[in-house]
Amino acid sequence: MDLRAEINYPTDDPAVAYSLVVDPVFRGEVCEATQALDYDVAVEEHHDGGATVTVNRVMSADVADAVKRFIGETVEIVQTEEWGAPDVSGQRTADLRIKIVGQPATMNGTLQLTLTGGSVTSLISGEVKVAVPFFGKKIEPEIAKAILGAIRQEQRCATKWLGG
Template sequence: MLMRTELSYDAPPADVFAMLSDPAFRERVCEAQHAASYDVSVDVAGAGLTVRVETEQNTSGLPSIAKRFVGETTTAIMTETWKDGSGGAVDISAPGKPTKVTGTVALREAGTGTIQTVELDAKVKVPLVGGKLEQLLVDTLQSAYAKEQQVGTAWLAGER
């Protein structure tokens, strides 16, 4: 199932890229998303970087059909591999779960601000209910990116 979201920031692309490159920002996002635990790493390589965020989330709010597959908590590993400040690849996995999310992230100038575009393809390989679970996964990802934008807006306004 395809997902596209755009996050708008009132800052130039270089400032948004610097924010996305900061482990403290990524940790703040994990806290805002109510992660039970998290581990963030950022490895810079030339003009690019790799961001890895591993989170454990409580699944108490999920429908029972989803909880059968994910349990009481679930671990997600999100990796962004940026070629430079303009964009890169996104990979989200859940070890031991039949899910896979891949896609791209890009930054582009929009007036005096920046638009961060995230395009993902979410797959859940479960017979009969895979489509419903994919929709639930996409809804969860949309919510997570909305929370990231809230934190990012505050971060760029100096709330650190």
């Protein structure tokens, strides 16, 4: 299932938006805003100016009962972002991977921090996949809904942090 969304950062400087997405304190606040039961944020900066951001969180399975029977009462989600170095305008791209631990559910895609119309936008695109014959396509919208909910919380936190 195709998933597209965006987060608008109230800044005209891609470096400011990037510093937020690699800030473990900010990412922890986003985890708290998503009501994570437990979480860990790790940021590994690379010599080329990029970074790996790994967010591991345990969430209540806030999904339809049919899906909950499949995944359980809680889910452990590992989100990994492999950020590259900035281009000449300061914009960046990351490979995005989201995995529900112990389940055949993933999202693979990209994040692009771009300057658009005086603010920085993170363009999120990817493919949500649940590899379960006959049933996976019915679960994918529930997984996408949860991912979009987390994106909305990150938008709220970014607006609060950057004063927009």
